[in-house]
Amino acid sequence: MNNILREPLTEYLSAKQTTFAGNILADKLRNEFPKEIESIIVDKTRYKVVGSPGMGNWAECPWIAILDTLITDSVQSGYYPVFLFKADMSGVYLSLNQGVTIVKENYKKDTKKVLKLRAEDFRAKLDIDPKDLLDIDLSSDGLNAKLYEAGNIIAKYYPLEELPSSEKLRLDIFHFLKLYEELTFNDTQLSEEKQLTAIEKKQYRLHFRIERNSSIAKQVKKVKGYICEACDFDFNSKYHDLGFEFIEAHHLKPISTLGIGKFEINLQTDFVVLCSNCHSMIHRLSDPSDLNRLREIIQKGY
Ligand SMILES: [Zn+2]
Ligand SMILES: [Zn+2]
Known part of the structure; x- marks a missing residue:
């Protein structure tokens, strides 16, 4: 199971030197690794796992996200736990993060501010463990990386030299799904009073x-x-x-x-x-x- 972290961290930078189309690691990030995560999730109809090495070309920071389809069925909106690999492949975060595309469309240059504000509000609804990270650093100046940094609600970091065992990783994923559930529950509570679109x-x-x-x-x-x-x-x-x-x-x-x-x-x-x-x-x-x-x-x- 922890190969889903190790393989990208050790192979991504050299894969990036080769052609994107048809690359095996790129394909694993899209298919095999998401399926591995899916296989440990109990409620398979509700959650959808998606991964991306980039669209048409190598992304600086590849990712694998776990979406609660009650909240969002795309990484462009809503919020979700996501594995975010650092651009220099020195480590990977499991981050409860936010979709940026829709926010970007609505708020343009204020996007970062809005994401930060929302992250703070999300955090207010959660029990935060002192070990949780409120700031992440993807070691990239790319806009998407900066927006993911702003959108981080809480995160865990796994440096390459200290990757978790498969069992530990499984527990961490469950823990993040629980936090995710807490946010969802609070959200539906808010709008119970009225019939709303x-x-x-x-x-x-x-x-x-x-x-x-x-x-x-x-x-x-x-x-x-x-x-x-x-x-x-x-x-x-x-x-x-x-x-x-x-x-x-x-x-x-x-x-x-x-x-x-x-x-x-x-x-x-x-x-x-x-x-x-x-x-x-x-x-x-x-x-x-x-x-x-x-x-x-x-x-x-x-
Ligand atoms: Zn009010
Ligand atoms: Zn009054």
Whole structure:
């Protein structure tokens, strides 16, 4: 089993000197190695393993990804565990990472920033082991490598001289599939409340990710204060010290506009601070960006 790591690490650089088409190692990366991983996965209908030595020519960093087809059926979008080989073949990462193609299309030059922001949000949902790596280095200046580095959620590193036994590798793969499952579960929870299309679900996830991002929320509260902007509730006066500086940030951009166009965050105009009740209620409105409607309901009762 650990040949799926050893063979590329020891043979890729010399294979790269030869013709891409028909190369045996390239073929193994596409077919044999993914099949080997697939053979240890219990739920074969749900997961799909794909590998690539490059498209039409040698990639700097070949990869083998395990896709949960509930999340994504292509490496271009979503998130997934992936073996990423360093360009100098000194080692390989098992990284829980993100598809970059779709993000790149939507966010252009902000792609790296968006991937990093999302990685941070993903991490917030996981139990992180101190041994997990939050940063990876693929020893390449290529754009794809840089985006994979930005998209890393957590990773494990295997240097060539310290490759894991097949058994250890199997356990690591299972561990990453478990983390993957944790992220998936949290995701579906978010959108349970409403009947949503796939795109709307994505937009809702983005909404929640933005407002649950701890550094953004912190800045919003600094700018907006701690009094509910819908009902004027003040946690501090109700709950005294316990409620000191407690409030929730709500991202006010219409959900239907999220993920389209440029990714920009304006702390002044894009957010309101709400008490927990008003935050729940505003999400029950057909348009959760309509603060005036919520105020009207509170004041007039209809
Ligand atoms: Zn309120
Ligand atoms: Zn909200």
